[in-house]
Amino acid sequence: MKIVKAEDFDLRREVEYGSPEQNEAVREIVAQVKQQGDAALLKYTEQFDRVHLTAGQLRVTEEELAAAYRQVEPSFVEAIAAAAANIRAFHSRQKRNSWMDLQPDGSLLGQIIRPLKRVGVYVPGGKAAYPSSVLMNVIPAQVAGVPEIVMVTPPSTGGTEGIDPYILVAAAEAGVSEIYRVGGAQAIAALAYGTESMAPVDKICGPGNIYVALAKREVYGGVDIDSIAGPSEIAVLADDSADPAYVAADLLSQAEHDEMASAILVTPSPAFAEACRAEVQRQLGELPRRGIAEASVRDYGAIILVDSVVEGIDVINRLAPEHFELIVEEPMAYLGLIENAGAIFLGPYSSEPVGDYFAGPNHIIPTNGTARFSSPVDVDDFIKKSSLIYYSKEALLSNGATIMELARREGLEGHARAIEIRLRKEGKAGEAE
Template identity: 60%
Template sequence: MRIVKISEQPSIKRSVDQGTEDQRAAVKAIIEKVRQDGDQALRAFTELFDGISLENFAVSEIETREAYESIDEETLALIREAAANIRSFHEKQLRPSWMTTDENGTILGQKVTPLDSVGLYVPGGTAAYPSSVLMNVIPAKVAGVERIVITSPPDKKTGKLPPAVLVAAKEAGAEELYKIGGAQAIAALSYGTETIAPVDKITGPGNMYVALAKREVFGDVDIDMIAGPSEIAILADDSAKPNEVAADLLSQAEHDILSCSVLVTPSESLAESVAIEIEKQLSTLPREAIARQAIHNYGAIYVTDSIEEAVQTINRLAPEHLEILTKNPMELLGQIRHAGAIFIGRFSPEPVGDYFAGPNHVLPTNGTARFSSPLNVEDFQKKSSIVFYSEKALKDNGEKIAAFARLEGLEAHARAIETRLKQQ
């Protein structure tokens, strides 16, 4: 892992892959075909891309019951405890509607309303991601969304979804699940078919074609974000343990060859020890090839002149995940302005947040933590402003409002006010 002085401009940004022209064209064609032919198109694309023929896409109660029967009690208890932690955290994010009343009778406020329906895309096919189910469904449920739809690619051999995904969905409160993947799933969620009614918002990660499809349908429906490859930055001093730092850096590198793992430290000795430890641990990783390429292309250890300069560097990076591994990590927390999730101290490694602690693991990537937040309850709600003016309030302020309207050259706006003033 390369060690560089901070004079080299640090970055976690990778060029955002917009897909090739052929890929974008293919996604547009898939979406249009689903809009035109509905379920027939879904069946054709499922057979083409997933290699399996399905007559019915909906997950049946029998399949869900079989999923519960196939997992052991320990796994079920684990899913339930994780779900409880995630629910507890997100319930604290709930904000009520509110109104205020002035002496002149003016009432102003904000009405908070849950979205009617949301769709969650869960990657699959060769792997199971129950954590994605919990992290997306639970905040929507807490927000009060009544209809939550899950789509995920079916297993190429069985035509079913992974048992852990089905169990997590049931435990989180989602009742409507479909065995559909890819851009065709995004199209179905956006525009509907004979089987699937459209939703108002789509959340959840996916491959390039899913990401391109989400870009394409945005505006007709809302989306959460276009998530990039995973990333971690570790802010550490010489109190950090090299083997733990290395393990944490590799926890993200094993995700994807585009994952980014960065250590920022004022300690040259720590930098050198971590670089050695990275190589040692890489050799025993099952996903060594992936992690090694990610570390080679997007991994770095930046050595700063001071801890203050290290903090400034972290704020420039605005990482998805930030670990603070210093003597007194809480003292630095207030100085951190930009990070998706902050893990404090050596007993809070990033995987704690991925699966179990409670905060959401759907986080802004590629430096977008400068202006965006983790997936949360408010992402599944909308707000309406409330305005009630009394007769006295309009009389007191009407001339000012009309004057402002004429300032912008909007005479009809001014007259809408003055018509009422004349009739008082």
Template identity: 60%
Template sequence: MKIEYVDTSRPLTLKRYGEDGNQALVTESVRTIIQDVRQRGDEAVFAYTKTFDGADLTDLFVSADEVRSAYERVDCDVVTAIQKAAKNIREYHGHQQQKSWMMTREDGTMLGQKVTPLDSAGIYVPGGTAAYPSTILMDTIPALVAGVERIVMASPPDENGQLHPAVLVAAAELGIQTIVKAGGAQAIAVLAYGTESLEPVDKIVGPGNQFVAAAKREVYGHVDIDMIAGPSEIVVLADESARADYIAADLLSQAEHDVQASAILVTNSESLATQVREQVERQLQGLPRETIARQAIADYGAIYVTDSIKQAVDVVNTLAPEHLEVLTEQPFEWLGSIKHAGAIFLGEYSAEAVGDYFAGTNHVLPTNGTARFSSPLSVDDFMKKSSVIHYSKKALVDNSQHITALARVEGFEAHARAVEIRKRKERDDDE
């Protein structure tokens, strides 16, 4: 793991995911799949599922029997963990609910905002050989809290046409009844455009590989999406009081996700930097996903040494990471200075894994520097807002001159006349 000394006289050199990648072939392939699903519906989905997942399906949906069987195959401790995590996530997101509101003015004008949940949402869950019940909880619970009535889940099956039992249990615990056995671009197409077996949804959320990300980008505008997420990231901001073994463990917790995952330490302690580098190498050995984590550390891992913690905070704000751990002697002291981070973990016991699974905050977070302008998935992502306007007679008459002046300076005479005809009508009535 390389150590780099930050030089304030020149910009920080960053290696962002995807900057040197060629997405043209992926985009072309995704467009072909989406168009095929729109034209052939279920038949196309079955064909792609056979090609990409090795499953020969005749039914698009998970059956009630499969869900019942899943409970028999999942350890009771896992079911309990899912239930408790769901409770924590629901409690946290309950504080994000917004209400409609109205304001009035002395002239009788009433203005407001009507807050309405989306009618439907699609939850994409990566699958195949892996299981991500936490993704279901994080993506679905904000929608439920918002009041979304129809939720459809899609996830790729294994070669036997089955979804992982823990995934089915998590879905069942949240009351998801429609579960589509499809992954990749074909699943995004099903959710966005529907087939003869399924009505389309209004919004699609959930992580996935480059084909899923490209498909979400293609359907955006016809439906809404949460974000285009890249590989996982962690930045640890630490001073000399931090434990090197904790830091190394947390860096590897993200590096094991993907060969393109990013794991970075920013510190003002040269001694800590050296210790962490040694700990990373020691903890890598024997890790079940050692090959993946080692590649991620080699390509997207770094240790930045700064002159001070204040300078280290500046580096963090430049990185704008998905996950940020603050392992300093007084972590809350620096919270106000941190401008750009998807989730901020304060103190040595706030391991990033706590947020991934159980604390209650959402783990769907902005990546690849987009924390500069975007936020974690929330209840607000499943709500839409309508402006409400009631203008009184007095308000129209008193303000007509200002309205028509703005309309005419923009060249819209009909706009101006739409106001003036009402003003004349009121004047004629008064006479």
């Protein structure tokens, strides 16, 4: 790991949006599914996943779900249920009520908060199928009150009728109401426009490969989408009170995700920087995903030396990392200074995997510096708000003239007249002039 100064390091990277050919292919798939429905879904599933299905086989049945439970270890069911309970508890704290403000003139103003009606969650197939991501996408929607949560995932050989039984169990524990074995851009198009077998949704979320990401961008507008995540990142700010072995392990747990993942240590201690560098080397040698982690550490890793913990926090605020571990003496004392970080892990026992899997906060967190203005996935991502205005006659009569003045100042005479006609008819026109 290279040791550098803060000003020489920029975490931000250009986001990849696919080649013109990939974009063209995705547009074609989306258009075909929009036009031909199930027939196109089945055709592409045969073409890309090499699985032949009939329309009647798209939806996963109750029996298949029950079979999945028999295929996984009981300890896994317990673990996923415990994680789901923690995630549900944390997200339940985010629920908000509709509210009304009652005015003395009899008017009511308010904000009505409702869940989205139907949400689609994409789950990748193969090695990128993470049960934990199912929980993190589905549970916030469920806590928000979304009545219909649909999961789509590509069929593949092996597992329960082609779907990983661990994914099916996670979906059931999280509260998914419908599961379809379809993936890729065709699944995104089906969620957006609906087919004979699948009703369209209001929002699509969940990670996927480049085709899935491009398809989400293609359908956006008529349907909402979540943001498209960049490579994962961790920044650790640690002083001599930290254990270099713990810090190195946490850096590597991020680096093993992806060659483009980024693991950064910020420290005021040159001795700690050296100790941590040595630990990273030592632990790397024993890691199964060593190749990935080594590339990540080499290309996107760094140890940044600073003068003090406070200067370190300043570096963190400029990086705005997805995950931030603060392992110093009295970490709480610095909390007020942390402006930009998606998730903040304090103290030696808050290793990032605690948050990735179990503690309760969401593990879908803004990447690539966007924590400056965006937030981890939460219940707010699955609600919509409507303003409520019930104006009383008294309120209109006493404020009508002011409203008319503002409308006329903007040259919108029709707006003024919608007020004026009421003031006149209610016999108060005189007051409005």
